Amino acid sequence: MVRAILIAILFLSPTAAFAQSAPPSTARDPAQTSQTAPSGGRNVVLLPQILADLFGPGQGGDAAPPAPNGASAPTDAAQGGGQGNPATQTPAPIQPPRTSPVTSPRAISGAFVPDEVLVTLDGGAGVAAEVAALFGLQVRSTRVSGLLGQTVARFGIPDGRPVGFVLAQLAGDGRLAARVPNHIFELQQAAGIVNYAFERIALDASEASGETVSVAVIDTALDPEHPALKGVVAGEFDALPDMAVKDRGHGTSISGLIAGQGPFHGMAPGARLLHARAFEGGISSTDVLLSALDWAASEGAQIINMSFVGPENPLFAAACRNAMARGIVLVAAAGNNGPGAPFGYPAAYDGVIAVTATDVHDKLMGQANRGRYVDLSAPGVNVIAPIPGGTDVVTGTSFAAAIVSGAIANLMRAGAKQEPAALATLLARTAVDLGPPGRDEDFGHGLINTKAALAGR
Structure with missing residues (x-):
């Protein structure tokens, strides 16, 4: 039944359904029915209520204790490029897996910050800002990880969308290598x-x-x-x-x-x-x-x-x-x-x-x-x-x-x-x-x- 509804949504939408939300200045409730808004020369489709219902509420919420804010160097200044063990030759960093779209926040295990997601990308603060604007997010920090070999961006979710919902939206942007919750330890x-x-x-x-x-x-x-x-x-x-x-x-x-x-x-x-x-x-x-x-x-x-x-x-x-x-x-x-x-x-x-x-x-x-x-x-x-x-x-x-x-x-x-x-x-x-x-x-x-x-x- 769910599959049939999704196929119908894709068929009726004038552009790809996973092009996601508008920039902050024109951001709308992701629960609205499919509408388009210009963004950088592209038509962006807002996900309809049926998808919000499928994703349900996030698991972070009140159940997760408030996590400390991330401490990050501004913009693109590389940190931790690192010599590691001086006696060991440093191999090329292993890239994090390019995660598949999250289909439900119920698949997110453990406690996490309820209004944040982490992504890795090639490029610096400028690319992170473009992605954040496209999906109605806030850039809370960016830094280059010497161990991951990529920029780690911490995005805030200002409008209450569930973390699982936002991770699914971000899956449509090929500039992102990985998209994960900001888990709490x-x-x-x-x-x-x-x-x-x-x-x-x-x-x-x-x-x-x-x-x-x-x-x-x-x-x-x-x-x-x-x-x-x-x-x-x-x-x-x-x-x-x-x-x-x-x-x-x-x-x-x-x-x-x-x-x-x-x-x-x-x-x-x-x-x-x-x-x-x-x-x-x-x-x-x-x-x-x-x-x-x-x-x-x-x-x-x-x-x-x-x-x-x-x-x-x-x-x-x-x-x-x-x-x-x-x-x-x-x-x-x-x-x-x-x-x-x-x-x-x-x-x-x-x-x-x-x-x-x-x-x-x-x-x-x-x-x-x-x-x-x-x-x-x-x-x-x-x-x-x-x-x-x-x-x-x-x-x-x-x-x-x-x-x-x-x-x-x-x-x-x-x-x-x-x-x-x-x-x-x-x-x-x-x-x-x-x-x-x-x-x-x-x-x-x-x-x-x-x-x-x-x-x-």
Whole structure:
């Protein structure tokens, strides 16, 4: 029935039905029946009510928490062109897939900013402005992504059209390579005493070191005056420059667990720590995270810790693939949303090392995600970590991921192969099997064993 109605609409319309809406100055309600309006010498047809009904309301709406605005360089200034791993030749960027038209917002999984979409295109701010004008959108930011090799434009939807509806409209413009929602990501900290992590992962605290290894953390802001982090941070980037810093807790804990020194001994003291602030109030967006990932790659990060979880997003997936192609090891939290939760991304992307959390007895954290994407287990239940003003007990796959990032920095310093796939294979082969024999969906390959990995490198 729906197909027949669509065929009838196409037959009756004087031009192609997917030529979409008018520029802002002549924008109309997309629910109006088919009308034409001039735009740059073309007749533009407004989609009729029947198509709006088919797309239905977006899933962002009130169910999605307000996401931080993207932080982007103006116009065409390239950011994150990046040398990546200095020892690795930079391959040509993998282009994001040219997505097929979205047929219903119900196909959009996860929370997203309800009045924004992200697109990639060849060209700069001028092309983005033309596209925005044609479809009645606002250009909220544009920047060149070094990892994606294209301009990323963040468009605002000023008239209340659902995100799925706008993505379908944009499918008619051949200048756009990818069109995705601006998904929302959340930090992975669960509610939570000598730090037992060193013992459980077989890493000698007195010999632990990440000296000469560059480790980037994408997280909240950190406390630069904390005794464990003072003088440790080699570079900082603020992906939310227009938003006041209120939260420094999670970022302080993650960076401290990796590179803390002095009164608090991190897993890899001496590491060259690069810290990108991309979260406030526990949430971030795809656009913000892309800018932080670009920055980390451009600063020569060899390991990037991503202790957050969100839905699958093609742009972020492509950026992660390109980062790994440059030789950068990506470590991510598997998620704290329980056994029945959907896969957590970026941990579930191929090649990313997905880390779940265990306790002092090597028992799995009850809130941990499960799934075939889980690679490794590491201490993440009631571990001691720095917080602003001192230390505290923390729990979550976030902290397990940080411990694995620190362990990998030790391996790199000791001369282990730095290519991401080779390192992942080494860690899987030397892990201590937990749960059922072999790899399983709870513990992955098992508990990371730094001593065995050092011996087997």
